[in-house]
Amino acid sequence: xxxxxxxxxSSSRLKQALNEGKLTVGELRQHFGFESCCGxxxxxxxxxxNEHIQSTANNTSGDLPCKVTKQSFSC
Numbered sequence: 001x002x003x004x005x006x007x008x009x010s011s012s013r014l015k016q017a018l019n020e021g022k023l024t025v026g027e028l029r030q031h032f033g034f035e036s037c038c039g040x041x042x043x044x045x046x047x048x049x050n051e052h053i054q055s056t057a058n059n060t061s062g063d064l065p066c067k068v069t070k071q072s073f074s075c
Contacts, residue, residue: 004041007034
């Protein structure tokens, strides 16, 4: 599934970037080298970020990595 049609970023590529530690919309855009065009991908990216954080939190002993606890959704 494409998360960003304008820039051809698929959910699998986005999930890989999340696994590499890109945990904000701004970091993801920078990682893929694009600015927002139509903006429709932003809410989907935020949902995937939240799912990733929840999944990570459920797989740890309760201690979240520092980067996750400082989560922000800057664009």
